[in-house]
Amino acid sequence: MPEKLQIAIYWGAACGGCDVSVLDTNEFILDVDALCDVRLWPIAVDGKYKDVEAMADGELDVAIMNGAVRNSENEHIAKLLRQKSKIFVAYGSCAYMGGIPSLANLTSRDAIFETLFMANPSIEPGNRTVPLPVSKVGGHQLELPRFYERVYALNQIVDVDYYVPGCPPVPSQCKAAILALVQALTGQAPAPPKGAVVGAFERALCDDCPRTRTQEKKIKRFYRPWEIMQDPDVCLMEQGIFCAGIATRSGCGVRCPKSGIPCRGCYGPAPGVVDQGAKLISAVSSIIDSKDPDEIDRILETLPDFTSFANRYSVATSLLQRSHGQ
Amino acid sequence: MAIRVNPKLIEELEAYGAQDVSKCYHCGNCSAACPFSKEPYIIPRRAMRSLQMGLEKKLESDLQPWLCYYCGECSAQCPRGAEPGETMMSLRRWLTARYDFTGISRAFYRNWKIELIAIIVVAIITGIGFALWGLNTGDINVYSGANAFLPASQVHVFDWILAGFLLTMLLINCGRMWWFTVGRDKDLRLGAGDYLRKAWLMPYHFITQRRLSQCDEKRPWMLHIVLMLSYLTMLILIMFFLGEMAAGPEIDWRVHAFGLAATVGLLLTTFLALRGRIKKVDALHRHSHETDWMFLILLAVVASTGILQFTLHRTGNDAAANVAYIVHMMAVVPMLGLEVPFSKWSHMAYRPLAMYFAELRAEALPARVPKAELPAAAEPARSPIA
Amino acid sequence: MTFEPKIVGFLCNWCSYTGADLAGTSRIHYAPNLRIIRVMCSARIDPTFVIKALAEGADGVLIAGCHPGDCHYSEGNYKTMRRYPLLKKLLRDYGIEEERVRLEWVSASEGHLFADLVNEMTEQVRALGPSPVKSGLALDMAER
């Protein structure tokens, strides 16, 4: 038994679900503990940034970071962990593609601040202020991380070795991913190619979806899941419920569709797909049953806020990167 | 009010020599070829169309046929062999019959045998008449002077009566022509003044045959001129100098020079016309109606017997001259009596009249129709395409 | 110096590309800003192409196919017609002027129409100015 693997788990701009998903592996976590020294994992064990800064480069075998980069702190730690680790893993949809937080890229920092802090009715008009990098409170200088104009996926900031998709990754896949890494590091199995998506499959969700599909995908309107009595055995798309599964990588075990909830695409684009949103456009429009532009528009009105369906988790990594700066 | 189509009219026209009319599909080559085709007289196409459709009234009041001189260009250019030129010819015959109130010419044209019989009957009556008359008034051996077989003075009277008769006939028919083509057209406003101002056109065209002279082919015009002048000369001589003509035996060149010239003219033109119709070289001779033949033969007989009696008399064979004279009259009377008012010969009156009327119409409706160069004439131009 | 927009045109082989050829053979002059890419049918035009073109620095994208009902493949252009509104929604949400991407029908016989279209669109995009997509990411990186 070689000496323990040195690992760090960290969260950036994230909800915490990813960390929970690791814990959701239940007793497997004990095996992990048996195999590894957890040097940093804010949600589970005590650890300080300075301890990490003190490490030698590459001292960590694996750094697993979930969450996106939203502010200067996220960026700082991401770079720090990258520097100190042999293998840097982007864990979860936010780390992988920007995730839900990156929907904010559809608007601007100022707009966000305005809504959150200035126009927020729950804040007394007198005390309204936006987070400032540096501020004085009671004679003390208080520093806050700088809030960036946009949200970045990890690979837009640092060099990422592997990706584990999912919001959050399902425990089974988390397990599989960690095992794969461990086996690679302990030389029990060949390491996956750099940049590989681990803990997921090589096909779109439909491949694993138990719902039956026919050729007749033709709809006159879209339904939100609660608007319709759905047939549990038939493809959601065919029932007019927008399901991103067709353009989403499988691996989650089709949890949502199985339980009557359409896929939202957290596992990211199917392999080989350049832009998940773009693909969903042609896929979805293919089932619209009309040749009349006006009727087509009417049908599409039943599919509100299409973009946050199409790029729910992938705005940050979409090909379309409008500059917010100017 | 819509005009009723009459598909039977073509058949009627066939009796007047029309053929192949229905072959025409209105490409318009004929009218393009015709030197006279000009609004409102789209010659011959519009007439062809009216005929195909059997627009009887329209044709009846149409001057167009008289404004065509059958140079034959249209028939030559026709891709369908519809013989428009001949159609115009037959329309002239048909119109002649229409103008004639007696119905005689209709009978003649529809059945040439009737005309032939009529001519023969008239000829025989004339022959017998003159023979009897001569025998009980004079001596068969005397040609002129006292107790001449047929004394000029008396024959003269007969001539005047005959002339009077055929003039009346002709005038009545001309009157009808006027009525059809001008008189009954309510759109025309014509005062006596207009009629007088234009009257000169009749003698002018009668003598000069001006319009015919405008055809590309000049030969027919020259022949017509010669024929007209010879005929006219003869008419004047017979009407006013019959005595001098009969007198003799020595030749009185003041009259006889004219007489001889006229005779030569008549013989020459008749000969050429006959030869043409036999040889069928020119278009206008290609299809001959029986009536054409009869007219020419009569003319030939008249001219030859005329010169024959003259020679016989001058050479002292008075008896023979008198016989020849009778034969001469046997031809003259049917020719003048039948041909002039009821048949071919009448066109010498209708053509100049047509020019006259055409001009009058043009005068009367200047606004409605562009005044064409001679003959500037008009009927309301109806067809958008013709 | 005026801004010269770069426009990428995806033209269907049977109608629009042939229409462009006709503009050529008829020597109809038009703005040189369009770069044509031939596809067999407008239905082949994956929205990814349009987004890719914008990401690669195109200031405008033209999608052209046969007139509805005339498609060589009977109904390909209707498929294109259905994708277009969604594509525009997406662009709008990403803050990209939708006028930058246009769907037009150009038949093989409409050389003139094609030339006019190119001129008109070139001016339209010129008026909009450079595309905000151009290396947007890099810019933000820099100002971060």
Next chain:
Amino acid sequence: MDETKQEHRIGVYVCQCGTNIAKMVDCDGVAGEIADMPGVAISRSYKYMCSNPGQEMIIADIKEHDLDRVVVAACSPHMHELTFRKAVSQADLNPYYLEIANIREQCAWVHEDRGQATAKAKDLTVAAVDRVVYQEALEKMSVDMCPNCLVIGGGIAGMTAALDLADAGGRVYLVERTDHLGGQIAHIALTAPYLDSAREIVEERVTRVMRHPKIDIFFESQLTALDGYVGNFQAAIARKGDGAAQTVDVGSVVVATGYKTFDAARIPHYGYGKLPNVITSLELERMLRAGRVETKEGKPPQYVTLIHCVGSRNLEYHSYCSRVCCMAALKYAHEIKSSVPGAYINDVYIDIHAFGKGHEDLYRRTSEANTLFLMYEKNDLPVIRKADPGDDCDMLIEVNESLSGESIEIPADLVVLMVGMEARDDCRELARLVNISVDKDGWFIESHPKLDPVATTTEGIYIAGACQAPKDIPDSVAQARAAAARIMGRIAHGTIEIDAMYSEIDPDKCSGCRICNALCPYVAIEFDPATHKSHVISALCKACGACVAACPSSAIKARGFTDEQIFAQIEGVLG
């Protein structure tokens, strides 16, 4: 991408097209700049690339510099793509390793500024170079050709095609919707323009078809389904009434379903059905076949009027010309005259279309036979009314006669409406079934109006006779025999080559979402329930690429137009 290019040896040829391109584009300049691109082994500019020396140059270079990709910057690919592909393959290089940059129609001929034109030409050529490295070696595919044929329709066209094909040795399944053969000709007495008996023509065909050992006739039946693809169709044929369909294997299909005569009652204007003596050409044919032309009162008509273009050449009904009625009318003029010698025949027409062999002669003969032709204007239809007691006729027809400009009335005892042809009611249904298209009037659309009037846009489906457009007998027969000949040619070949450009689905990527299934206009995509994957029947695919764009897994590849190729081109044109 440069790395990918490095491994290649690309030959680039910039054509000057005489001065056509050189005048506005600095061809040498472009060739020069391209020469420095990674992977470009040789880059030339030449006067006429399409000329023999030009092609020879490419062939020589490929051999000498062992090029593996070729780019020609010249005229539109529509012009010479095939020429250069041939040249490339002559040098034993796969013809699809070629890319054309269209710098004539898209640069030289449409721009005025030499600088800009040259810059654009360079961009296009660069894009072609970027694209060509992703080009793949494609092979035409060949499938077996089943020698049996399905012929739909037992009219003159269908029977003729069936006979030719059966005589050639293949088995023919002839599907006829009625209980007898002969189609429309069975209703006709004589044929224009030579006035010979239609019955003789058709009877000979019918007996031969009935007796032919190689022809199976399905009476009162219709096609209910057609699966498969050229050379390998499965046709389901069912008798009217019972659902049980019989399936036969055929390699080709001839659609010869003919036409339907225009229903004169649709034009109330002519009083058809109200005025007893207003009849259609079809009814007249019946009289002529019975040898007795008479009015409803049983009297021989004195005046007969034929009215042309009933339902044809009229925006309200059909704008097209039905093509056969003019000659039929002339034919009637003769037939009526011979059965009622005294009759006067008026032919009321818009234009006489006497385009065919012997037609003009018939027209001449008819007009010589004293038939009165009266012309009316397209949008000024004749008006038929009862005649007044005094008249010698039963009806009067008011026409504004355009040749004379007169508004006339024509006496008539019998009025014959020359009803035109229109597409059958079930044309769209059938078109869907065999997957061909119909035009706005319901006629089946041929694959090329001039050069390929027999085939359709679906391989292996041919059209013959009046189902494609109004046609007379000789034209229908000609088209039928042409279709048969085309099919025989393919049968003789044994197999059929299928264009190398088609789409294919990568089974490893396909998730079986079936988005593509309904998209294919040629039903070329099949879903295999066993493997839960779709696959393309390449023989049916026409490479439109609709499915490729739609596939959310990027599992479908359009050969010749792959995503990689187009991405490369996009990057290329944007420099």
